[in-house]
Amino acid sequence: MSELQAFRQETRDWLDQNCPESMRHSAPGGDEMCWGGRNYKFVSEDQKQWMERMAAKGWTAPDWPTEYGGGGLDKAEHKILKEELAKINARSPLDSFGIWMIGPALLKFGSEALKQQHLPPIIRGEIRWCQGYSEPGAGSDLAGLQSKGEDMGDHFIANGQKVWTSYGDKADWMFCLLRTDSEAKKQMGISLVLFDMETPGVTPKPIKLISGSSPFCETFLDDVRVEKDQVVGEINQGWTIAKYLLTHEREMIGGMGMADLGGKSLGQIAAKTLGLEHGRMRNPLLRGEVAKWEIDGACFALTAERVTDEVKSGHGVGATSAMLKYYGTELNKRRFETLLKINGSDAMVWDGEASNGGWLPRTWLRTKGNSIEGGTSEVQLNVIAKNILGLG
Amino acid sequence: MALVLNEEQQMLKESAQGFLAEFAPVAEMRKQRDAGSETGYASNLWAQMVDMGWAAILVPEAYGGLEFGHVGMGQIVEQTGRTLTASPLFATAILGVTAIKTAGSEEQKTALLGAIASGEITTALAVDETAHHSPTQISMTAKKQAGGYVLDGAKRFVADGCTADKLIVAARTAGDAGDVKGISLFVVDRTAAGVEVERTDMVDCRNYANISFNNVEVSEAALLGAEGKGFGPLSATLDAGNVYLSAELLGIAQESFDRTLQYLKERKQFGVLIGSFQGLQHRAADWWGEIELCKSVVLKVLQAMDEGDAKAPILASIAKAKLSEVAELASNEALQMHGGIGMTDEYEIGFFMKRARPAQTMFGDKSYHTDRFALLAGY
Structure with a gap:
């Protein structure tokens, strides 16, 4: 047996013994996703055990180095772990901006002290992170941010306002962009800093969206003390890291794929809802719209596959994260507009059991944000035009 | 299979690119047109392609071919889209080979496939009878008589119909227009008695023909495959045709x-390069993204055909629908962004549009394949 085969067998056996039965189907969303953190309330003993057991093996962050508590798996092993998890339909033991975003940035840019301080609690699900990037006056033009960090010697005093802080009211720590040199050119005076959300002067407030409740907050910073040893990378050099994280975020949003429609395709839902006549869906115009969406959806999925294969085989990347983010989010918006038409007035029922708590209209409205968050579609087109096509 | 080319396929792509750029650039197409060429291509060009083995790529080794596969052939055809190169490659080495390989008897395969691979014969596929592709609507008849059949009817827009040695003809031995059953395929000499070939000048300057079959008598040996069961192999041939038209359209786009x-990086207006205008940048970026999608689906369906994947037919319709849409977008955007010069015959950009539309239309356009996709998907 090769080493990889042995690893697969060990993994399978371990999962068999350690993944609780109730964790072997996908989480229905919301609270059943495990976010960890100081204030997180597990929905079941199984959920708690699953996270803790995986964390103890380092498999909440399978490819991070073992010295910080990660799994230390190489690419092939990581792939095997993913396959074995998928095989038993195991849900993610821990969803975390720590694992997805600030962790990778710390691994790449952070000092040894910062890695040792922050990575282990992220892996163990003890600290939940949020992102302090956008501001009321700095959305697409992120580098125009105005929240200031005033240099006080061994620390900064931060003042300003952040917006679109996902789960700002539930997070324990924030990674945050501050302007630490107001004299320097726009991109040059920015630092990426870390601070505890319990620090005096940090006030997150939830934002209600057109889709109803949301995970977003605005976060006010009033004379918040930020230690200088909590700056990631060099002071005033945070923009490079910020851009790295934005690419990461773009890939994450682009790669999230489409919300599951109960395992059914758009065409199947349309055919069932509207009925067939001589083998074709009633309402030929809508049928065309559905089919057109499915054709584009198939081409997009194949493109995501091709990009992954190109990276794996060492070819240059054809499409980039900007293209996938742009097309994927626009496609998702179109998909929900089509679903709305398929369901007619039923699609606009906002509440009640029959409508599953207004799932469709709320999700439809939420998709409108897909092409705004993480860089608008227009910004993605700018990125493609400038970086790939070389149009100045 | 990973959605990337292997080394051999990459090499074939590059050698095709080099060859076509040297011997069959867009200027060659103009030359053929201006000379009023009957064939639309230079016969020595086809001889060179045969020498390189291009006619043999899809022919099995057992019949004297190279059996190099669809992904490889797709790379060549994509390049011919870039240079707008007309040749018998499509009608002979793709349609002819696929039809004979799928439907033919051992004798027919031995006799015809080797002759195609060596460049001895060319073929054409005669299917459509109206301006709109609709293979189930075939009404041309083939009546059985002692020792053979009598063919009666007319075909339109047959690619390479003016030049092909052998016509592969779909006709009814039973049933009525609309029936899938009862369609049979025949191999008929273009010069047989009763075959009347009329050249049709079309927008892309290639050779197409309207062909009348006036009580053409053929022997039993002319029947390709089983009587009345021609629709299966015909569909497979049309799928292949649509996949390669998609590959060509990818090259065009x-x-x-x-x-x-x-x-956009050369032309100046208002004192600046027009590529600096965001109104054009966003359109270019969106267009570029659409082509990325096209690359993925074309490669996928070529691989699916090589693997004999049961999804090949639905993928063929996805590809043709998508590529028809994007080729239309591409040729229109190209013309608009070139402005006035794009409207001139002297400039080449308009030629891409004039080849794209017939390629989009042949064997079913975007609406045809969107409908077929939905039917195959169950709605």
Whole structure:
């Protein structure tokens, strides 16, 4: 047996013994996703055990180095772990901006002290992170941010306002962009800093969206003390890291794929809802719209596959994260507009059991944000035009 | 299978690119047109392609071919889209080979496939009878008589119909227009008695023919495959045709894009390069993204055909629908972004549009394949 085969067998056996039965189907969303953190309330003993057991093996962050508590798996092993998890339909033991975003940035840019301080609690699900990037006056033009960090010697005093802080009211720590040199050119005076959300002067407030409740907050910073040893990378050099994280975020949003429609395709839902006549869906115009969406959806999925294969085989990347983010989010918006038409007035029922708590209209409205968050579609087109096509 | 080319396929792509750029650039197409060429291509060009083995790529080794596969052939055809190169490659080495390989008897395969691979014969596929592709609507008849059949009816827009040695003809031995059953395939000499070939000048300057079959008598040996069961192999042949038309359209869309991007970086108005205008940048970026989608689906369906994947037919319709849409977008955007010069015959960019539309239309356009996709998907 090769080493990889042995690893697969060990993994399978371990999962068999350690993944609780109730964790072997996908989480229905919301609270059943495990976010960890100081204030997180597990929905079941199984959920708690699953996270803790995986964390103890380092498999909440399978490819991070073992010295910080990660799994230390190489690419092939990581792939095997993913396959074995998928095989038993195991849900993610821990969803975390720590694992997805600030962790990778710390691994790449952070000092040894910062890695040792922050990575282990992220892996163990003890600290939940949020992102302090956008501001009321700095959305697409992120580098125009105005929240200031005033240099006080061994620390900064931060003042300003952040917006679109996902789960700002539930997070324990924030990674945050501050302007630490107001004299320097726009991109040059920015630092990426870390601070505890319990620090005096940090006030997150939830934002209600057109889709109803949301995970977003605005976060006010009033004379918040930020230690200088909590700056990631060099002071005033945070923009490079910020851009790295934005690419990461773009890939994450682009790669999230489409919300599951109960395992059914758009065409199947349309055919069932509207009925067939001589083998074709009633309402030929809508049928065309559905089919057109499915054709584009198939081409997009194949493109995501091709990009992954190109990276794996060492070819240059054809499409980039900007293209996938742009097309994927626009496609998702179109998909929900089509679903709305398929369901007619039923699609606009906002509440009640029959409508599953207004799932469709709320999700439809939420998709409108897909092409705004993480860089608008227009910004993605700018990125493609400038970086790939070389149009100045 | 990973969605990337292997080394051999990459090499074939590059050698095709080099060959076509040297011997069959867009200027060659203009030359043929201006000379009023009957064939639309230079016969020595086809001889060179045969020498390189291009006619043999899809022919099994057992019949004297190279059996190099669809992904490889797809790379060549994509390049012919970039150079707008007309040749018998499509009607003979793709349609002819696929039909004979799928439907033919051992004798027919031995006799015909080897002759195609060595460049001895060319073929054409005669299917459509109206201006709209609709293979189930075939009404041309083939009546059985002692020792053979009598063919009666007319075919339109037969690619290479003016030049092919052998016509592969779909006709009814039973049933009525609309029936899938009862369609049979025949191999008929273009010069047989009663075959009347009329050249049709079309927008892309290639050779197409309207062909009348006036009580053409053929022997039993002319029947390709089982009587009345021709629709299966015909569909497989049309799928292959649509996949390669998609590959060609990819080349057309890509070349239109590359030339336009270059123009955006050269042309100045209001004292600046027009590529600095965001109104054009966003359109170019969106267009580029659409071509990325096209590359993925074309490669996928070529691989699916090589693997004998049961999804090949639905993928063929996805590809043809998508590529028809994007080729239309590409040729229109190319023309618009070139402005007035794009409207002139002297400039080449308009030629891409004039080849794209017949390629889009042949064997079913976007609406045809969107409908077929939905039917195959169960709605």
